[in-house]
Amino acid sequence: MLFQDSLGAPSAISVSALSLYLKELLDTNDILQNIWVHGEVSNCKTYPSGHCYFTLKEGEAQLSCVFFKQARLRTAAPSLRDGMALAVNGRIAFYERDGKLQFYVNAVMSLGEGALFRKFEQLKARLEAEGLFDSERKRPLPEQPATIGIVTSLQAAALRDMLRTLRNRYPLAQVILAPAQVQGAEAPASIAMALDLLNEHGEAEVIIVGRGGGSIEELWAFNEEIVARAIARSRIPVISGVGHETDFTIADFVADFRASTPTAAAAAAVPDITDWQIELQEKQQLLTALIIERIEDCNVQVAQALRELQRVSPEGTIAQRRQQLDECTERLQTYMRHIISLRVERLRGVSLQLHSLSPLLTIARGYAVVRQQRDHAVVTSTQQVQVGDTLTIQVQDGQIAAQVRDSVEKI
Structure with missing residues (x-):
């Protein structure tokens, strides 16, 4: 609808005025205020408020529909879903905010399933x-x-x-x-x-x-x-x-x-790599706790082993045996000195006795010792020598060689 000013130029009306005009035009049309329309439901959505919004389609044509909760409850309408073939009763109105025609549903009648749904x-x-x-034919998804x-x-x-x-x-x-x-x-x-x-x-x-x-x-x-x-x-x-x-x-x-x-x-x-990171942190904490626990157990075991080692260690026995060895050595040395001293004294006595019995003393008094030269045997009897035997006569200051020439006679 256009208006002209005094100069004949057209003047535009506002969007609000046009929207109001369209609304009044539709609201005063008796046919459009009570009409049945059939088509197939598409893009159906029911909101928590209970109001249902859907599109009624046929071929390339479509009509936006609103089925308010009160009307749905009053008519005990079935739940709507995409693909249903419906006949809907209601009125056409102009929704000013969105600038579009909408069909406000008062009642619905199912006509079965739509072509797309079938x-x-x-x-x-x-x-x-x-x-x-x-x-059975569905395959598992790869994990990583x-x-x-x-x-x-x-x-x-x-x-x-x-x-x-x-x-x-x-x-x-x-x-x-x-x-x-x-x-x-x-x-x-x-x-x-x-x-x-x-x-x-x-x-x-x-x-x-x-x-x-x-x-x-x-x-x-x-x-x-x-x-x-x-x-x-x-x-x-x-x-x-x-x-x-x-x-x-x-x-x-x-x-x-x-x-x-x-x-x-x-x-x-x-x-989710975040889950991996969390799991990795948990495992790291667990591993750290296990390592600390293991180290503590090892420390306890080492301490026990040290005590046991000290208990069975030969160091004490060795020290004791070393002391005993020193004592035995000292006793042995004392005993050996004592034995040596006794032997010395006994040797001295035997030496004196031997000296007293030595033929040298007899020789010193003017006697001589006669020996066979061949075997150094002491001659004490005429039976031991023969003519021609070589003898050694030992006197105080030396030896004299002699030979038996005459026959030997007994005294």
Whole structure:
């Protein structure tokens, strides 16, 4: 609605005025104040307040709907979820703050499941029958992957969240990014190609397939068979982190591990280095305590061993025996001196006795000692000599050689 000034130039009205005009226009339309609309539920969210917000879609058209808690309780409406086919009764109004049309629901009637939901259930049942969801085929995730592959959009906020989580939890890991479209008609083939490329590259030890939350249509690429098949044939374990905690896709069922969000997927892919640091500190403290305890035990054992060694040490015995040896040596020396003294005295006596019996004394008195020269035998009888024997006659001052010439006669 335009107004012209006196010069004919148009003048604009304010946004508030236009919003009020649209609101009044819709509120005064009897048809739009009580109308039934049918479509498929998407992006359904129920808040703690009890109010339910969802989008009703059909083809390319969509209508934002609000189902307040009072209306839900009054009509005993069923719990709404994505994929339901509904007929909703209510009124159209203009929500001025957001500048958009909203359908305020008074009552709902379930028409069964929507086309997308039926497609989802049909593919899920077929793949499950083939065994693609079996727990036996799911592989364990590596505990300490050196390289992590990520399949997502380069522009996705989820990529920044995953990289930040990986960097904070496990900065040792390298990341290989395989960019892919995660929304739209070309997204399924793009995701499958990125998975195949990471498998062909071969360095990644685990792959994260993820994107942030959205409506069922926005997440639909992860419900396509081509993506499910790519995950199933991957030689590398796959973590699915698509949407929010309440969102489930076919990729979640086929993947080796389902995470509630992309951030949770990154956390599941790697250990938390903080836990290692805490565990390392605890083990270090335990090891220190064990070492101190061991040293104390060793000190006690050494002290006991020293006491036992001192008790059995031969040092005391050696000292005692050394003293005994000194005493024995002294006694032996005294005894030997005594024995020698006695022997000297006895020798002196024997010498005197021998001297008194010595033939030299007899010789000194004028006698002589006659000996055979051949054997120095003392001649005391004529029977001991014969004519021609050589004799030695010992006198006081020397010896005289003699020879027997005449016959020997007895006296």
